[in-house]
Amino acid sequence: MTHPIHLRAALSATCVFAAVLFSASLHATAVPAQAATTLPGPAFPTWSSPAEVKAACDSGLASTRTRVRQLETRAADAAWLKAYDALSAHIEDVAYPVYLLSNVHPDKAVREATEACELRWADFTSTLGQNEKLYRAAKRVKPGDAIDRELLKTVLEGFEDAGVSLPAGPRARAKAISDRITELSQAFDRNIRDAKVQLAFTEAELQGVPDSVWKTAKRDASGRVLLGLESPSVVPVMQGAVDAGTRERMWRAKTNEGGERNLKLLAEIGQLRKEYAGLFGAASYADFTLRRRMAESTANATRFLGEVQQAVAARERREIDELRAAKAAHTGQPLAATKIDRWDVGFYTERVKRERYSVDQQAFRPYFPPQESLALVMRVVEKMMGVKYTRVEGVKLWHPEAQAWAVSDATTGKPLAALYVDLYPREGKYNHAAVWSFRGGSTLTKRLPQAALVVNFDRQGLTLDEFETLLHEFGHAVHSNLSATRYASQAGTSTLRDFVEAPSQMLETWVFDRRVLGLMAEVCPSCKTVPDELLRQAEVAKRYGEGVQYARQQLFASFDLGLHGADAPEPMALWARMEGATPLGHVPGTMFPAGFSHVAGGYAAGYYGYLWSEVLAADLRTAFDKDKLDPKVGRRYRDIVLGNGGQRPPQQLVRDFLGRESSTKAFFDQLAQ
Numbered sequence: 167m168t169h170p171i172h173l174r175a176a177l178s179a180t181c182v183f184a185a186v187l188f189s190a191s192l193h194a195t196a197v198p199a200q201a202a203t204t205l206p207g208p209a210f211p212t213w214s215s216p217a218e219v220k221a222a223c224d225s226g227l228a229s230t231r232t233r234v235r236q237l238e239t240r241a242a243d244a245a246w247l248k249a250y251d252a253l254s255a256h257i258e259d260v261a262y263p264v265y266l267l268s269n270v271h272p273d274k275a276v277r278e279a280t281e282a283c284e285l286r287w288a289d290f291t292s293t294l295g296q297n298e299k300l301y302r303a304a305k306r307v308k309p310g311d312a313i314d315r316e317l318l319k320t321v322l323e324g325f326e327d328a329g330v331s332l333p334a335g336p337r338a339r340a341k342a343i344s345d346r347i348t349e350l351s352q353a354f355d356r357n358i359r360d361a362k363v364q365l366a367f368t369e370a371e372l373q374g375v376p377d378s379v380w381k382t383a384k385r386d387a388s389g390r391v392l393l394g395l396e397s398p399s400v401v402p403v404m405q406g407a408v409d410a411g412t413r414e415r416m417w418r419a420k421t422n423e424g425g426e427r428n429l430k431l432l433a434e435i436g437q438l439r440k441e442y443a444g445l446f447g448a449a450s451y452a453d454f455t456l457r458r459r460m461a462e463s464t465a466n467a468t469r470f471l472g473e474v475q476q477a478v479a480a481r482e483r484r485e486i487d488e489l490r491a492a493k494a495a496h497t498g499q500p501l502a503a504t505k506i507d508r509w510d511v512g513f514y515t516e517r518v519k520r521e522r523y524s525v526d527q528q529a530f531r532p533y534f535p536p537q538e539s540l541a542l543v544m545r546v547v548e549k550m551m552g553v554k555y556t557r558v559e560g561v562k563l564w565h566p567e568a569q570a571w572a573v574s575d576a577t578t579g580k581p582l583a584a585l586y587v588d589l590y591p592r593e594g595k596y597n598h599a600a601v602w603s604f605r606g607g608s609t610l611t612k613r614l615p616q617a618a619l620v621v622n623f624d625r626q627g628l629t630l631d632e633f634e635t636l637l638h639e640f641g642h643a644v645h646s647n648l649s650a651t652r653y654a655s656q657a658g659t660s661t662l663r664d665f666v667e668a669p670s671q672m673l674e675t676w677v678f679d680r681r682v683l684g685l686m687a688e689v690c691p692s693c694k695t696v697p698d699e700l701l702r703q704a705e706v707a708k709r710y711g712e713g714v715q716y717a718r719q720q721l722f723a724s725f726d727l728g729l730h731g732a733d734a735p736e737p738m739a740l741w742a743r744m745e746g747a748t749p750l751g752h753v754p755g756t757m758f759p760a761g762f763s764h765v766a767g768g769y770a771a772g773y774y775g776y777l778w779s780e781v782l783a784a785d786l787r788t789a790f791d792k793d794k795l796d797p798k799v800g801r802r803y804r805d806i807v808l809g810n811g812g813q814r815p816p817q818q819l820v821r822d823f824l825g826r827e828s829s830t831k832a833f834f835d836q837l838a839q
């Protein structure tokens with residue numbers, strides 16, 4: 167929940183999809199490359215010019231259209247679902263790398279070409295979603311078993327939600343709205359990614375921010391340090407800068423990311439979604455969406471968010487009082503005259519943690535060199551789940567620093583998946599952390615999954631918080647890597663959005679396990695292991711500040727549901743009112759919604775899913791209470807929860823794995839601690 171991240175490439179209504187710092191100079195490379203390992207699946211596209219992207223886009227769309235025509239004339243027999251899934255798999259192969267490259271390709275012209283291609287795919291998929299011939303065929307298909315039934319249900323719902331059964335006028339409008347929203351949310355992300363905002367600070371203004379963050383940064387004509395809005399700059403400034411003016415400038419710039427332009431885009435998106443839902447007789451876009459989710463209804467999600475708010479409200483107030491006391495002591499002001507501003511929260515939270523628990527996030531960097539941290543997380547998964555990760559050299563990807571890894575079964579040696587990893591920040595790259603599961607596996611066709619893990623780590627090493635982010639993202643990666651579903655359409659992360667975060671959230675607490683971190687000795691003998699005492703203190707310190715964090719997540723989720731409510735309110739007015747009702751209030755002149763990509767993109771009316779799936783993550787975690795590396799439990803987890811992807815309902819996977827009905831107890835116990 168500490169990661170406001172993970173966009174899944176928003177593809178279409180009928181298809182399903184993917185989803186905050188080089189250290190070779192510091193340490194010997196942790197995992198020796200093994201010769202003769204090949205990468206499962208097709209080679210990643212090596213487009214390096216807009217013309218190549220366009221040519222690939224043309225041929226991908228043409229070959230897909232041919233396949234659609236073939237499927238249209240096919241009998242709706244027992245193998246129809248297999249043929250439908252083959253079409254989906256073909257679309258993944260020709261279109262999904264485009265969605266990754268628009269976020270990671272180093273050449274702006276290529277990124278722009280991929281965005282143009284995305285719009286053509288959006289047009290294609292909204293048309294496909296309204297294909298009556300395919301819809302009628304799907305309705306005639308007799309499912310052979312529960313897995314077929316689950317796929318058929320998703321396929322039919324996809325067609326229906328795309329508007330296939332609407333009268334001609336509203337159906338055309340549904341397609342137009344769908345295409346327009348794709349265009350608007352693309353512009354929303356581009357306004358953030360390409361803004362290149364830089365703030366200038368004197369060295370004195372950066373007192374308290376680690377040298378590693380700014381020593382090598384570019385400078386302006388007056389010699390001031392220039393910092394951008396990427397996590398490796400923002401987080402250390404917000405946590406470390408002693409000068410409140412420095413923090414305020416950084417906080418305001420980050421909170422205004424996207425700007426007025428994005429507020430307008432978001433307002434238009436909200437109106438269009440409301441209109442879209444109305445075409446289907448739904449009172450709101452939230453109602454329209456949530457009926458397909460674990461939550462089942464807006465009322466259920468709203469009730470749950472109310473319970474979370476009740477569980478954390480007292481903690482949030484207590485923590486803010488403690489931050490005020492810390493600020494008063496630090497500034498020498500009387501307590502009664504001391505107020506916590508939004509840009510004080512990170513700084514004084516870290517200060518209290520250092521003073522009370524002797525925990526300094528920066529002190530963890532020497533223990534977590536980026537490449538070795540990746541090797542450590544891989545070793546954790548290897549121990550738990552009986553697999554092996556092998557680096558494959560010489561694979562041409564989108565950037566020379568992007569890495570290729572082959573995943574295989576440790577016992578049989580059987581190839582399982584390919585995983586690409588892109589560790590470091592650069593201009594124009596997606597600036598959070600996410601996994602694109604761009605190719606779903608299928609046991610039926612022996613098709614192997616491929617995914618890309620994209621993060622932005624400091625080359626000097628990770629803080630403990632960042633190592634936790636890596637564990638989280640790796641949870642998405644294994645969900646893709648270890649999927650073993652019959653159909654590609656149901657692979658790995660192609661599950662319900664209010665469940666998809668659970669496997670990642672489950673792994674987050676592995677960060678505090680001594681034995682887990684002790685595995686660093688296996689992957690990097692020259693690395694030092696985090697001292698036990700420091701780790702224990704970090705775990706206690708982690709609890710401090712959670713009241714504020716959960717309350718913030720709850721606010722984000724409630725805002726998202728409100729924005730997609732029956733009245734589709736103006737985003738900034740709604741945000742100012744909702745944030746204004748919180749203990750820290752709203753800061754006039756700031757516009758957080760302008761940077762809230764989740765709600766502009768695929769998480770529409772779905773942000774509550776981060777909290778909802780934490781309930782499931784906390785429950786799943788109970789199976790590992792005795793031993794986080796238990797290979798027996800890990801294997802069952804791999805086979806039941808990860809392996810089944812979206813081919814069985816999440817509730818059933820959790821029940822089968824735990825041997826009981828799922829419960830909210832573990833989550834609310836943890837909140838109450």
Ligand SMILES: [Zn+2]
Nearest residue numbers: 172642667670
């Ligand atoms: Zn995630």
